[in-house]
Amino acid sequence: xxxxxxxxxTYLYPGSESPALHEVSIKINRGEFVAVTGANNSGKSTxxxxxxxxxxxxxxxxxxxxxxxxGQDNKDRTVSEIAxxxxxxxxxxxxQMSGVRYTVFxxxxxxxxxxxxxREQMLERVQTxxxxxxxxxxxxxxxxxxxxxxxQRLALATVLAVDPAIIVLDEPTTFLDPQGAKLVFEILRKLxxxxxxxxxxxxxxxLIATYADRVLAFDRxxxxxxxxxxxxxxxxxxxxxxxxxxxYTQVAQxxxxxxxxxxxxxxxxxxxxxxxGLSLRRKTHDYLC
Amino acid sequence: MAPNKTTATLFIDKDSxxxxxxxxxxxxxxxxxxxxxxxxxxxxxxICLLLFCNAVITASGGLLKDTAKAxxxxxxxxxxxxxxxxxxxxxxxxTVLLEFHGMIVYQEGLLFAISTLTKLTVVLIASxxxxxxxxxxxxxxxxxxxxxxxxxAYLLGSPLLLLASMRERIETIQAAQRARGLDVxxxxxxxxxxxxxxxxxxxxxxxxxxxxxxxxxxxxGFKSTSIKTSLRKLSDSALQRFCRWxxxxxxxxxxxxxxLG
Numbered sequence: 001x002x003x004x005x006x007x008x009x010t011y012l013y014p015g016s017e018s019p020a021l022h023e024v025s026i027k028i029n030r031g032e033f034v035a036v037t038g039a040n041n042s043g044k045s046t047x048x049x050x051x052x053x054x055x056x057x058x059x060x061x062x063x064x065x066x067x068x069x070x071g072q073d074n075k076d077r078t079v080s081e082i083a084x085x086x087x088x089x090x091x092x093x094x095x096q097m098s099g100v101r102y103t104v105f106x107x108x109x110x111x112x113x114x115x116x117x118x119r120e121q122m123l124e125r126v127q128t129x130x131x132x133x134x135x136x137x138x139x140x141x142x143x144x145x146x147x148x149x150x151x152q153r154l155a156l157a158t159v160l161a162v163d164p165a166i167i168v169l170d171e172p173t174t175f176l177d178p179q180g181a182k183l184v185f186e187i188l189r190k191l192x193x194x195x196x197x198x199x200x201x202x203x204x205x206x207l208i209a210t211y212a213d214r215v216l217a218f219d220r221x222x223x224x225x226x227x228x229x230x231x232x233x234x235x236x237x238x239x240x241x242x243x244x245x246x247x248y249t250q251v252a253q254x255x256x257x258x259x260x261x262x263x264x265x266x267x268x269x270x271x272x273x274x275x276x277g278l279s280l281r282r283k284t285h286d287y288l289c
Numbered sequence: 290m291a292p293n294k295t296t297a298t299l300f301i302d303k304d305s306x307x308x309x310x311x312x313x314x315x316x317x318x319x320x321x322x323x324x325x326x327x328x329x330x331x332x333x334x335x336i337c338l339l340l341f342c343n344a345v346i347t348a349s350g351g352l353l354k355d356t357a358k359a360x361x362x363x364x365x366x367x368x369x370x371x372x373x374x375x376x377x378x379x380x381x382x383x384t385v386l387l388e389f390h391g392m393i394v395y396q397e398g399l400l401f402a403i404s405t406l407t408k409l410t411v412v413l414i415a416s417x418x419x420x421x422x423x424x425x426x427x428x429x430x431x432x433x434x435x436x437x438x439x440x441x442a443y444l445l446g447s448p449l450l451l452l453a454s455m456r457e458r459i460e461t462i463q464a465a466q467r468a469r470g471l472d473v474x475x476x477x478x479x480x481x482x483x484x485x486x487x488x489x490x491x492x493x494x495x496x497x498x499x500x501x502x503x504x505x506x507x508x509x510g511f512k513s514t515s516i517k518t519s520l521r522k523l524s525d526s527a528l529q530r531f532c533r534w535x536x537x538x539x540x541x542x543x544x545x546x547x548x549l550g
Binding site for chain 1: 424425426429442443447457498501502503504505506507508509510511512513514515516517518519520521522
């Protein structure tokens, strides 16, 4: 069932001559885990902003086309109204902080206060979310005194606390180490299992390959690839988009050149796919011998 | 949830009646004190009476020591400048109080300086009392509940909080500049020279952050028109509300009388 849709979306930032998004049409189903990838300035963040209604409501650029959430046009709703359905996590975690709350606990509660959630319910919800992100011990600290990784988790927690049906994340792992980035994706997978729709702008293709159901690749404002991770991330077009194949694809390419990868099998993008491919080759080899 | 000590705030966490008072009651008190000091009778005795009342309130709230320290830091430099300047140069000087090596100290100027400083002290004590006994988050909560505009509450409440992040950014920029060989320490002149390369990235960074933060506030429902709730509990009562209105009414009457001459 389609939950989020862009219909021939084109957007130009104020003062810019070239569009940040050009004729982008996407349909995203409820419960999908979609990764949006591409080089810098390819349109990933702009797409995230368009989903959240930041574009066109907070920027006076030129927009054509529509963005629909559950069939309703974002233009007809305020950003606050859209936020009831969709939560946006910004790229710089410090910017996600309200600036008017003194502790991590209060920061997480901020969105709930704005939605008029009763205090008792708020306390319970904040505690649950802090536990989910391993931030209980930081509850009394100032949000501005957390490490980059902790701030990133807090940014996610603030969005998750209000329980939106769609979560849009604009490169949330930029300031995280590999372990921290993996943790974010693990949490997102759990949320997807709970029925949330996840849309993440991301350049770590290894993680996308493992966790996403679908990948959208952008190049200079245009959607150029749309498909399952294995299809998109092993595409020969990827280097043209200034993206590198995952290490698993690269290893399989070398194996393929040496005739060690099963001929009719698509190249892998993730570890699991690589193992599958190698197991298949082993079975074929054993059978022939 | 009380913040830890790393938070940039002047709030002193004590369990006194002053701390428990609603922030708007304390704000009304500051207003009344200011109006009473500058709009009331100009006799020194009256000002000293106001000073005494403020001191008693501060002491009963357990904030006398902290207030005295802060007050000294502000008043002492002013005292050192104002007393001699007005004693020697006040335009209404007539009565010679004492003469020393050709320098004449006049009574009128001295009294004017003392009166001005005492009025200022009265207002400062009330202000310190407010700052030391009110957690900024409580102030923001109170303002958010009272103001119809959340933006105004944000404007009034956010500067103190954002100081911490600003300080952090300054340290990061300075560390980066040190790493590239710029001397940001040393004497006054060197420090002054290092200001320019600090200010540009600081201001540009702040502009970007303001844009990002305004987006974050919007998408977190800050401007939502629905009824908001609050995590922080503020104690208020009918008596406090009555006192607030009473203080505002007295302030208005004093101002009116002052205006009528």
